[in-house]
Amino acid sequence: MLNLHQVAVTYPNGVQALQPVSAEIPRGRLVVLLGPSGAGKSTLLRCLNGLVRPSRGTVEAEGVGPIFASAAALRRHRRDTGMIFQQHHLIGRLTALRNVLTGRLAAHPGLRTVLPLPRHDRLLALQALDRVGLADRALERVDRLSGGQQQRVGIARAMAQEPRIVLADEPVASLDPATAERVLGDLFRICREDGITAIVSLHQVALARRFADRILGLTDGRLAFDGAPDGLTDSILQEIYAGPAPAGGAERLAAAAE
Template sequence: MLSLRNVTVTYPNGVVALRPTTAVFERGKFIVLLGTSGAGKSTLLRSLNGLVRPTSGEVCVEGRGSIFSSRAHLRAHRRRTGMVFQQHHLIGRLSALDNVLTGRLAAHSVLRSILPLPRADRLLALEALDRVGLADRALDRADQLSGGQQQRVGIARAMAQKPEIVLADEPVASLDPATSVKVLEDLHRICREDGITAIVSLHQVDLARQFADHIIGLAQGRIAFEGAPDQLGSATLDHIYATERKALAKAA
């Protein structure tokens, strides 16, 4: 179980991205973060794997304490945490397989990772590609794949880490609706099968309702809603998206 305990984040330029926030992310659940751009979703996600260090408060793992208690503890936590990015972050000139294999680098020492990775790692990477339906594209360059296929390679790379937790930051923001559903279906299915805790930020309320076990709505750096998808009503959505709707109305 992963938790935030009264976490705040203020960036060096003075922007308060996350106000005092306490939340618990239950093991094996598919949790969706909803909110406008600038609501704090990405900051919250990046706090959970230590890419952003909280200004105050703690990020804790059950039985292990704060992830920031030592450098070794933070490195171990990151090895157990896969990340899926909005813009894929693949190396275009490398094959899909080689991109997935980068997810295995943290399992080896720096010196060992310079050498070709073991056959067991290659088999694991191929299995990860097969689970997202791309085993037949394993040797294709990443930049020859469609946007949806690239994102599925990104999911396979995260799964090659054998993670306990997967964080996905707007993983379908640049995809069409049908492809978005396919990508989230793959992510949801694999996390279910492997008992992985998934924390996914989305803009699309319909997708949140379709896939989430639990939804956390953020507004202006605070939790504005927390509960099951069927508890997410129109009044709550108005509150979560009030800032965005005001901006759109002003622009019109």
């Protein structure tokens, strides 16, 4: 479980990127952070993975406690947390398999990582690629794969880490709608099968409604909505996106948000 208690972030330039947010996220829940650019979604994710220390409030993880309490607590939390990025962050000249194997590095002492990883790790990496439908591309350079395939390699890399939590920052923003749906489908299917908590920031309202168990809607750094997808009404979407709903209601507003 993740527990956020009055988490707020004010940057050194005085900008308050995140107003106090409190939320409990049980293990295995699939959560979407929804909102326009600049709403605070990325800042909140960076608090959850320990890249940004909140100006106030606490982030607690099950089995770790407050993640900023010590360097050891933060390292343990990061070992348990897989990250998926919008721009993949893959090494283009390496194969899909070798990219996925980088997700195993944190499981070993620093000196051990200069040697070939054990067979167990290679099997985990191959299994992760198979779960996203890319086992047949394991030995292909990732710079020869499509954008959607590269993002699925990114998912496999995160899953090879054997995480308890997966955080994804707009992982389908650069993909066409059909590919975006497949990538999110793979991610949420695996998380649901393995009981992994997933927290994913999106712009696409329709995808949030389809895949999320719970939606956190952010606007101007504050939490404007916290609930099930069917509670995301036109009026709440108007509040989140700070403008009148176009003709056609929520679905057109969803398209505008994309």
